[in-house]
Amino acid sequence: MTEALEQLLARHVDRGTVPGAVAAVVPAGGDLRPVAAGSSSLDGPSLEPDAIFRIQSMTKAVTSVAALRLVERGLIGLDDPVDPWLPELADRVVLSYPDAPLDDTHPSPRPITMRHLLTNTSGYGMMTSDSPLAREMVATGVEAGPVPSGLDAGEWLSRTAALPLAFAPGEGWRYHHSFSILGVLISRVTGRTTPEHLRDDMFAPLGMVDTGFWVPHEAAHRLPATSRRDEGRLVEGEPAGGGFYAGPPAHDVSHEELVSTLADYVRFLHALTGGAMIDGEPMLAPASVAAMTSDQVADDLKLPDSFFPGFWEQMGWGFGVGVHTGGEHVGRFGWSGGLGTDFFVDPDGTISVLMTQVDLDDRVMELFHDVQQVTTNGPSDPLGP
Structure with a gap:
């Protein structure tokens, strides 16, 4: 399987899908054997297996675990209103319909809970049409995008809280923003920044020495460049060793996303x-893992316009991860990051992780699919001769 993965990554590099990629497929109980191909930037040096990647929405699984650990300690309940810790979110108003004018609102019938945040049903999230709310999110700098907001966590939350909800909590599904709010909630519940809490509660005990909310200056040379496709060719975004994640930020980034290694x-x-254990105990209780990795979204919320077309046909959403509910991969859970990172875990315990730094597009999604076929079909090369 490792040889097939090497060939697959090399071919995608040769085809210009990505400048470089690092990946591994780890069978249950097997050893990690990382594979690297290509370069760390356009025409740059080779990409090494220990490169540190901007993992974007793969952060959601980590944030979910951090939140569930607080639930297991009794510090907050899944169905507790978040208002005591996030008073900015008290007394919400809801749009009459998601594309309504911003002043066409009514009081929310219920508060936002941690469960709403974990399941993307808080009422906040990416809008899928050119609506007044979508335009206001852009104007206030809280829209989801390929780069961090650059705002302090408190300021980001204040600007977000000033917006009406697209729907009442629990009555719709929209992606992304709930998890930035969850990051701030973790900080408020623990009384410290989320970077500090995650470092001490999870990353250090697990030996995740290169995971955090920024790359230390002394390790910045391991941070690849980002790139995007422009008229069919790759162009550089953030430079290798530079950009937002190079060095500690000047403000609280509890609402932002992680960097990590394969x-x-x-x-x-x-x-x-x-x-693996944390201080001799499971990271999460089996019941929490089962809930996180099973579909938690009611069928009547899985509307075609709530996310990209066709998403809900064979997929559900757990806590911070997508869950396959149909097709050949039933029971698989995982998720992707907007800069071309991806992971999944199969019911038999097989783990697959892929890291690149290219904006998601059809060609990067094809790479994701081909890596998945390696695990499905064994050592054959899905790209053919």
């Missing part, structure tokens, strides 16, 4: 699936 993220997934 090896660190595999460590996290091993712990999630019971293969």
